[in-house]
Amino acid sequence: MTDLLWPGDARAGDLFTDESVVAAMVAVESAWLAARGFAPQLSGIADLGELHEEGGGNPVIPLLGVLRSRNPAVADHLHTGLTSQDVLDTALVLCLRSVTAKTRQNLDQQVYALARLADRHRRTRMVARTLTQHAIPTTFGLKAATWLNAVLDARETLAAAADLPVQIGGAAGTLAAPSAIAGSPESALGLVGAAARLLGLRDRPPWHTARAPFTRIADAFVTCTDAWGKVANDVLLASRPEIGELSEPVTEGRGGSSAMPNKRNPVLSVLIRRAALAAPPLAATMHLAAATAIDERPDGAWHVEWATLRTLSRRTVVAAEQTTELVSGLVVHADRMATTLAAAYPGVDAERRKIGGELPYLGANDQLIDAALARAEGKP
Numbered sequence: 001m002t003d004l005l006w007p008g009d010a011r012a013g014d015l016f017t018d019e020s021v022v023a024a025m026v027a028v029e030s031a032w033l034a035a036r037g038f039a040p041q042l043s044g045i046a047d048l049g050e051l052h053e054e055g056g057g058n059p060v061i062p063l064l065g066v067l068r069s070r071n072p073a074v075a076d077h078l079h080t081g082l083t084s085q086d087v088l089d090t091a092l093v094l095c096l097r098s099v100t101a102k103t104r105q106n107l108d109q110q111v112y113a114l115a116r117l118a119d120r121h122r123r124t125r126m127v128a129r130t131l132t133q134h135a136i137p138t139t140f141g142l143k144a145a146t147w148l149n150a151v152l153d154a155r156e157t158l159a160a161a162a163d164l165p166v167q168i169g170g171a172a173g174t175l176a177a178p179s180a181i182a183g184s185p186e187s188a189l190g191l192v193g194a195a196a197r198l199l200g201l202r203d204r205p206p207w208h209t210a211r212a213p214f215t216r217i218a219d220a221f222v223t224c225t226d227a228w229g230k231v232a233n234d235v236l237l238a239s240r241p242e243i244g245e246l247s248e249p250v251t252e253g254r255g256g257s258s259a260m261p262n263k264r265n266p267v268l269s270v271l272i273r274r275a276a277l278a279a280p281p282l283a284a285t286m287h288l289a290a291a292t293a294i295d296e297r298p299d300g301a302w303h304v305e306w307a308t309l310r311t312l313s314r315r316t317v318v319a320a321e322q323t324t325e326l327v328s329g330l331v332v333h334a335d336r337m338a339t340t341l342a343a344a345y346p347g348v349d350a351e352r353r354k355i356g357g358e359l360p361y362l363g364a365n366d367q368l369i370d371a372a373l374a375r376a377e378g379k380p
Contacts, residue, residue: 024091035194060084089167106320117144126337145372150227161220166196169206211290218283229276232269249329275319
């Protein structure tokens, strides 16, 4: 699965593809059978075209037809006690788990790269800019430490949201059928817990129409793209030829123009910024779906979540990979920073001269960088 109109989509690989969603749905059905004492090896789906039906409004219904025809020994027991939402929601959770694992790996790499930049450039002086204009002196090390803190915030937010639960509630979230087949409500809850353990997921009561697990993960993805967008924006501005303080890592074949052979465009930053612009509306769709859920299964609000989560997930992974590459290979032009700062005097020194203070007027530069580095190392 690749998206021609989302350059870089291939970086997400097989995460949240149709094939991975189907495999996840089969894993949910298998876990539910195993929790009830059956141990089949359900045959996979060779032709996904068999599942592209709109008659039932979701892909679980045609999947069950195929699985029952190919697994006759357990056909009568397959899916018993579940509903389509149980299977699809839990399958989406499994896909999200893979996405969050990949994203957290990238965040860890970004933390390492940004910590190195912050420490290495704690003495690299440059002009700070507010409202696009020269302000006072700062260092690139402190700018990198600011990026680092934002990435650390994103890592913490994603870690908190990534503990996703199983979703099993039966036809209307009452666990009526599971209770009937298990013999008691307590036994039904035990079956749900067993299925959750088999899938490596957290157990919790049904959340058919309480969608916080999905809105939290969507918000966490946006927190990530917010942090990465800030880095990309700063690099885009600083890489303008008239500023020339930062450059993206050079890669053969990247950054060219179809019309102007002289150009080397900051493509990584452009694509990261694209993701940061596109992510918030997708998360907003998840909240809209949650807020308009009705009854015990929403009529359309549930359905809009599926593709929205996939799109947001894959775009987050792509932006994560691109940001890791950007910050790991970022080129810092300290000479240009020094030249721009020198040219900004005496204006850039106005505050110091007004209220007093010693040159180079960097305030708590070292302490702020050290605090970010300590946080990156997990120190209090």
